[in-house]
Amino acid sequence: MCLHRLLAGALSYAFIALSAHAQNVATPTTLPNPTVTPAVDGILAAFQTHALVGLSDWHGMAQEEDFYAQLVKDPRFAKEVGNVVVEFGDAAQQDTLDRYLAGENVPYDQLRKVWSDTVGAVPTITSMGYPNFFAQVRAVNANLPGSERIHVWLGDPPIDWSKIKSRAEFVQVLHGRERYPASLITSQILAKHKKALVIYGGSHFYDEGSMGALVQQDYPGAFFLVTPYIGFNEESCSSAFEATLHDWPLPALATPVRNTTLQPRLEVSGCTSFTKFNFAPQVTEAAKKAALSPGMRKLPE
Numbered sequence: 667m668c669l670h671r672l673l674a675g676a677l678s679y680a681f682i683a684l685s686a687h688a689q690n691v692a693t694p695t696t697l698p699n700p701t702v703t704p705a706v707d708g709i710l711a712a713f714q715t716h717a718l719v720g721l722s723d724w725h726g727m728a729q730e731e732d733f734y735a736q737l738v739k740d741p742r743f744a745k746e747v748g749n750v751v752v753e754f755g756d757a758a759q760q761d762t763l764d765r766y767l768a769g770e771n772v773p774y775d776q777l778r779k780v781w782s783d784t785v786g787a788v789p790t791i792t793s794m795g796y797p798n799f800f801a802q803v804r805a806v807n808a809n810l811p812g813s814e815r816i817h818v819w820l821g822d823p824p825i826d827w828s829k830i831k832s833r834a835e836f837v838q839v840l841h842g843r844e845r846y847p848a849s850l851i852t853s854q855i856l857a858k859h860k861k862a863l864v865i866y867g868g869s870h871f872y873d874e875g876s877m878g879a880l881v882q883q884d885y886p887g888a889f890f891l892v893t894p895y896i897g898f899n900e901e902s903c904s905s906a907f908e909a910t911l912h913d914w915p916l917p918a919l920a921t922p923v924r925n926t927t928l929q930p931r932l933e934v935s936g937c938t939s940f941t942k943f944n945f946a947p948q949v950t951e952a953a954k955k956a957a958l959s960p961g962m963r964k965l966p967e
Contacts, residue, residue, distance in 0.1 A: 708919030731795020755820030
């Protein structure tokens with residue numbers, strides 16, 4: 667199924683969770699089936715064994731953005747997790763977002779800088795799902811006492827565009843897009859024995875030197891990683907795969923992928939999908955989780 671069909675709601679979408687540890691592909695003729703659960707239940711369950719759940723954000727996918735709102739709206743999220751770290755927000759605007767999520771009236775021309783002044787989105791973020799996510803957290807927090815409210819941490823490094831006068835100055839800030847969120851997660855979440863949902867583009871979890879790899883240098887095994895199924899490039903491949911999902915809840919989370927019946931179904935010869943690149947065998951010491959092998963295509967930044 668092509669992405670446009672997915673966005674049209676033909677399947678909605680399924681979440682495919684990654685294995686916590688990189689391993690070689692199993693060789694027995696019979697592989698176990700993955701565990702399939704409703705996606706919200708599966709992700710909340712993952713927090714029972716991991717401090718961090720990383721959701722690979724396929725930038726601009728409306729169904730996935732809607733799911734973020736669905737997840738934080740579940741009463742268990744605020745009670746059991748309580749923190750979200752997002753790529754789609756300028757850390758320089760953290761105080762503005764904090765006031766908005768606490769229920770204050772923030773002028774729109776000031777509030778929009780949270781997502782419009784980011785470093786990584788050029789010229790700016792255009793998907794409405796991201797500001798809608800902030801609005802959903804605000805609505806949830808309105809019914810919670812201050813100590814129990816969801817805190818959203820803006821992970822894109824702070825930038826003051828009025829002071830950026832050259833490409834070199836911009837590139838200097840840009841180079842902090844992995845180090846800044848990694849430091850934030852380790853100091854504000856892990857060092858304080860908290861939990862957090864981390865919403866970032868897939869390469870920020872899997873590439874060598876990425877935010878995910880940097881975090882796990884000090885906290886190996888902290889992440890439970892999840893990536894969305896977005897269909898294959900070939901419609902026939904998507905149709906064949908999705909025919910096997912008829913009894914899955916939607917959205918669903920299936921885990922693990924590696925060394926279960928799900929992996930060979932995603933690695934069919936002649937079928938291409940970004941999904942399968944996210945559970946390639948580990949090839950670098952720095953990447954403590956699944957990593958992209960050299961030469962494989964990377965997810966969009």
